[in-house]
Amino acid sequence: MITLAALLFIGGLFRIIFWIIWFILLFITLTDLFKSSAPLNTKLLWLIVILIAPIFGSLVYLFWGRHQRSL
Template identity: 75%
Template sequence: MITLATLLFIGGLFRVIFGIIWFILLVVTLMDLFKSSLPINTKLLWLIVILLAPVLGCLVYFFWGKYQRPL
């Protein structure tokens, strides 16, 4: 039988794991953004998107914004 303490421990463990994954995703995204050859105003726009919606912003940047051609 699973006790409440066990469920709380497992829930906390998942939070820690997802927090670490989110932090790594954020750091990798920001490093890639600042190393890209995009114009400054485009980088600032992506930075705002990434900081306002961290998980969704990172994923959208990697699937769409990373492959934008510089003007």
């Protein structure tokens, strides 16, 4: 039988892992965005998208936005 303390510990552990992954994802995304050769207005637009929806915006930028500049 799992006790309440064990469930709270596991929940806290998952929360910490989630925040670490979120921070790493945000750091990689913002670093790539600021190093890109995209125009300033494009960078600002992506920055707004990333800051409004951090996880979804970061994933969209990494899968679609960073390849957009090579077109």
